[in-house]
Amino acid sequence: MATTRETERTGIEAAAGVLPDADRFRWLLGLVVPAAIVVAWHLLVATGVFAAHQLPAPLRVVETLYGLGASGELWGHVAITVQRVFLGALLGTSVGVLLGTLTGLYGLADDLLDPLLQSLKNIPSLAWVPLFLLWFGIGEGAKVLLIAVGAFFPVYLNLSTGIGNVSEELLEVAEVYELGRFESLRRVVFPAAVPSLLVGIRGGVGLAWMFVVAAELIAASEGIGFLLSDGRVLARPDIIVGSILLFAFFGNLSDLAVKEVKNRVVAR
């Protein structure tokens, strides 16, 4: 009996000792399928199943990107796109925080604004483009504003809900201990809403990348989106695929960054 238990325990400890190591490399499994796809892609182009003018070989895409990078052209495009996304996300997040706080805290503001904002959020991003071009021209302002519209909604919706859903029980604690308006916001309401806010920002940054493509495809002379449409005009599929990969890369990078911030703040 005692021996059995002993053995069990050793078994569990051994398992516990091994598992974390195995878990550490587990994410590598996520690379298996993409790698297989790249290999298949290469083979399909090399064997002529896809014509090279429709789908370039993976290496060709890498070469093109490398060439653009080496000539310095790429960095201008990347920098302006990142700048647009950053400014747009910043603006959208700021306005989202402002209105989300307002509607989250005040029932009247919520009654007045929320129905409108809820319906505006359903307008597809591309639908705004002509109007923004008309209003703000084809300058940077129009693009940043368009991206801000995209980033705004997730931030607004999540924060407003997050603040509205702060536990009634904790609010009663703040009331009983006479924390006062300001202190209960600072100590109870805002900390409770931080996770929702970060979920919103994560969604907002994601949408900012979607909206930057819309902005740059239609009216831009530089940026990754411009590169993308330029690739179509020049019939250069390698540039198109390369641009898509760049969007994927930067989109993932920003998402990881926000996620990391979220994990640190929330797991605190």
Place this chain on the structure above:
Amino acid sequence: MSSLGEGALADEEVETAGDATDGGEGGPDGDARGVDDGAGSTDGDASEPGRDSGPTADPTLAVRGLAVRYGETVALDGVDLAVGHGEFVAVVGPSGCGKSTLLRVLSGLEEGFEGDAAVDGTDVREGGSDDVGMVFQEPRLLPWDDVRGNVAVGLPVGVDRDDPAARDRVDDLIETVGLDGFAESRPGELSGGMAQRVALARGLAYDPAVLLLDEPFSALDRLTKHEQQDHLLDVWADRGTTVALVTHDVEEAAYLADCVVVLGGQPGTVEAVVDVDADRPRDRTDEELLAARREITDALGL
């Protein structure tokens, strides 16, 4: 009745109640009185105001004709209660008789009620509840803040939590509830009983004129419960706080309180008011406590 650790606890009681009782052999004046239908009200006429209430005739807690409705449900109906300054009153009753509702009214959390509820002569709807602290049935801690931060929530208005004196006070309270070493822990890392004690420390940090406690010891093991009960008596004696404690533990009610209000029925009404005249410091096996317990149990209809 536990014999567990009785000796050690009794020692503490001696220190405790030494200051609690000021002279009078009856323990802190039994002037808490449920002014009600008089159903089970035992001996003791409304005695004169408590030890340091001075000439004020107003009871610290005054409830008259209180009725609370939640939609169709009537939680409390026709409740009268008067608790004198520095009094320790316990409210017992079966689940759902409106014990917690009574505390919610007194702490100013319940807006819609009929009748009067006043603290020190001021209606709770007009700021009378400002100096009332409440320890909820659930710990209700801020999950993102550590134990120290949570206790500091209870610091009175105007006290800067970063002030060294305030910090010391918070740390003292954490030690008082037996959680030294956990000041930096987050509520998620604590057991239910530990979280409850953090909530208790938060209530004590507020140092209110009236402290309301809603089953604050329910999640504690017997030994810890006895310890915390005695700490509460210490604080009560030391600060002259008026205490109203809701509990379903008859033994606890009799041991702690000057006066036990028995709520019952649906909707809740005052069934009986039992005075506990046992001398302080009390012994948990005191004959008078046993008699009081019997009386409370009878009033509960158990």
